[in-house]
Structure formats: C-alpha cells, structure tokens
Amino acid sequence: MHRRTLIAGALLALAATVPAQARDNWPERPIxxxxxxxxxxTNDVLGRYIQEPLQKLLGQPVVMEYKPGAGGAIASQYVAQQPADGYTFLLHGSGLVTVPLVQSKPSYSAIKDFEPVSLLGSSPMVLMAHPSTAETLTQFVQQARAKPGSLEWGASALGGVGQLAMVAFHDAAGIRDMVMVPYPGAGPAAQALLSGQTKYMLSTPSSVTAGFVKEGRMRILGVSTAQRSPLLPDVPSISEAVPGYHTETWFGLVARTGTPPQVVSKLADAVAKVLAQPDIQQKFQAIYVVPKSGTQxxxxxxxxxxxxxxxxxxANHITMD
Structure with a gap:
C-alpha cells in the first residue's frame, strides 16, 4: 500500500510540473x-507593425484575427472566455474600459476579466471641425456656448472614448444641448463631418485627416492632451481655452485573467524590445501614436x-442600451 501511495504521489507531482514546463517553453504554437x-x-495597423519583429523574437507566428462589433465588446467578451493559456490576447484601446461602463448589463469587466500585458502607445485626440464653423478654438468655444443646441457632432462609436471625451469637453467648456449623431466607426463619422452633416467631432488624428485639413475640407482646432502634443506642435491644447481638460487614447495588449505571469512577462519584454527599434518608433509616430511599453x-x-x-x-446618465 505504501509503495502504491508513493507511485501515485509521484505521478501527481509529475502532472503538476507539466503546466510549469509548458509555461517555461512558451510559445510552442502560434499566438x-x-x-x-x-x-x-489603428489597432490593426499597430499590430501589423509589431507582428513580424515579434515573430522573430518569439519564434512563433503572430496571427491577427478580427472580431468587430458592439464597440469592441464582441472581441473583448470572446477573449475573456478563451483559455488562460497565453495564446490568445486582445489588442484593444480605450474602448476596453468605456464600453462596459455604458452597458446596463456589462458583458465583461476591463479590470476583473483582463490583466495588462503591455502598453503599445498613446495618441492625442483632436477636435475636428467643419470649415463653416469658427476658425479658432477660442472662437468655437465662445460661439458654441452662446448657441446651445445649434450644432451636431459625430460619435464614431456609442460608448467609445470619443463620445465620452466629447461629453467631458462639453461639461468643462459649458457647452449645452448639442446634438450627437452616432456612426459605425471613425471613417463614416469623418465623412459626415466633411459633408457638413455634422459640424465637429473628437477623434484620433491620421494622415487621412491631415490631408483633409491641407485641402481645407476640415479644421483641427485643438488637441485633447493637457499640453501641446509633439506630434502636432502647431495645434493648441484644448486646455488653453478650457482649463483642466485632458484626455488621450491608448493602445495595448491584455490577456484573460489567470494567464501565467511568466507568459505575460515574456511577451511584455518582447514588445518592449520591438518598440525600442527606431524604425518601429518612426512608423508609430507617422500615424500619430507615441510608442510606449510596460505592463504596470x-x-x-x-x-x-x-x-x-x-x-x-x-454624471451624464450615458447608456448605449
């Protein structure tokens, strides 16, 4: 009996070491x-920038999969339900946090269901305006305050950071009763602004919007960061006209809660090495993203x-239900 007990104990101990060995050898298959x-x-573009160099460092393919819809909730809920084995990660941004906050029955929790792997970068938001509106940020704020409910603004996703950041801007600037028009993405929202269907919106800058500004089809009145952004040094900070206003978007990799810490650390270290490469930094900055890394x-x-x-x-009773 004693011999059988020893054998059984040895088998259990061996079984317990297998997951640890698997974690030490991670990754052993595509991620x-x-x-x-x-x-x-932007999430996709950033992912593709780091995809190849990560593959070289990790020795396994990095596969991009797309699950759009519900402001990112479909993809987030999907990853939250996958095995916590270190082979499925969510490449998300600020919407990871904002979307469940505006759901009456949240499909996931950004804090409870996920753990951070690495920041990828941050980007200022810009206040874009149709040319028919005021020419400067100060004039825009003054005119908007004076005429409550007179302008329409575009939101690229219900519950997204663009919507919440705009509401916060209105509150800080004393702007009241403007009409929100939601769109299924930044592209359609920008097209509505160009056509004059809406008059302003908050979104991340891009080479496309820079082209529209150069053509005189839209204006960029201000950036959302507390100070002027090095990416747009000639554009005033919104806080110059609305003291105290500050927000920015971020992009990063998260894993399902319970993912082995060795895996998180190894992937975070690899991301940091990739983001330190000068060519990667140049690519990020070209799309108005400041490269940053770090799990904490x-x-x-x-x-x-x-x-x-x-x-x-x-405070504003915002819901997407």
Missing amino acids: RFIVPAAAGG ALGDIIRSDNALWEKVVK
Whole structure:
C-alpha cells in the first residue's frame, strides 16, 4: 500500500510540473492577437507593425484575427472566455474600459476579466471641425456656448472614448444641448463631418485627416492632451481655452485573467524590445501614436480611465442600451 501511495504521489507531482514546463517553453504554437474592429483601424495597423519583429523574437507566428462589433465588446467578451493559456490576447484601446461602463448589463469587466500585458502607445485626440464653423478654438468655444443646441457632432462609436471625451469637453467648456449623431466607426463619422452633416467631432488624428485639413475640407482646432502634443506642435491644447481638460487614447495588449505571469512577462519584454527599434518608433509616430511599453503602465492607465469615465457616465446618465 505504501509503495502504491508513493507511485501515485509521484505521478501527481509529475502532472503538476507539466503546466510549469509548458509555461517555461512558451510559445510552442502560434499566438493570436484579437482585434476588436475591422482591418485597417489603428489597432490593426499597430499590430501589423509589431507582428513580424515579434515573430522573430518569439519564434512563433503572430496571427491577427478580427472580431468587430458592439464597440469592441464582441472581441473583448470572446477573449475573456478563451483559455488562460497565453495564446490568445486582445489588442484593444480605450474602448476596453468605456464600453462596459455604458452597458446596463456589462458583458465583461476591463479590470476583473483582463490583466495588462503591455502598453503599445498613446495618441492625442483632436477636435475636428467643419470649415463653416469658427476658425479658432477660442472662437468655437465662445460661439458654441452662446448657441446651445445649434450644432451636431459625430460619435464614431456609442460608448467609445470619443463620445465620452466629447461629453467631458462639453461639461468643462459649458457647452449645452448639442446634438450627437452616432456612426459605425471613425471613417463614416469623418465623412459626415466633411459633408457638413455634422459640424465637429473628437477623434484620433491620421494622415487621412491631415490631408483633409491641407485641402481645407476640415479644421483641427485643438488637441485633447493637457499640453501641446509633439506630434502636432502647431495645434493648441484644448486646455488653453478650457482649463483642466485632458484626455488621450491608448493602445495595448491584455490577456484573460489567470494567464501565467511568466507568459505575460515574456511577451511584455518582447514588445518592449520591438518598440525600442527606431524604425518601429518612426512608423508609430507617422500615424500619430507615441510608442510606449510596460505592463504596470498599462494597468495604471486602465484603472485611472475606469475611474475617470465612470464618473462621466454616471454624471451624464450615458447608456448605449
């Protein structure tokens, strides 16, 4: 009996070491990055920039998969339900935090269901305006205050950071009763602005919008960061006309809660090495994203964003249901 007990104990101990060995040898098969939008968005572009160099460092393919819809909730809920084995990650941004805050029955929790792997970068938001509106940020704020309800503004996703950041801007600037028009993405929202269907919106800058500005089809009145952005040094900060206003978007990789810490650390280290490469930094900056890495840095942003946007949502009774 004693011999049988020893054998059984040895077998159990051996079985317990297998997961640890698997974690030490990670990755042993392709890794998936789930993108919460259609191909072509900023998340996707950033993922493709780091895809090849990550593959070289990790020795396994990095596969991009797209699960658009519901402001990113479909992709987020999908990853939250996958095995916590370190082979499925979510390449998301600020919407990871904002969307569940505006759902009456949240499909996931950004804090409870996910753990940070690495920040990828941050980007200022810009206040874009149709040429028929005021020429400067100060004039725009003054005219909007004077005429409540007179302008329409576009939101690229219900519950997205663009919507919540605009509501926060209105509150800080004393702008009242403007008409929100939601669109299924930044592209359609920008087209509505160009056609004059809406008069302003907050979104991340891009080479496309820079082209529209150069053509005189839209104006960029201000950036959302507390100080002027090095990416757009000639554009005033919104806080210059609306003191205290500050927000920015971020992009990063998260994993399902319970993912082995060795895996998180190894992937985070690989991402940091990739983001340190000069050519990668140039590619990020060309699409108005400041490259940044770090597991703790991403965790801090997620928690601070959750506290900030929860207050905005509750104070303004915002819901997407």
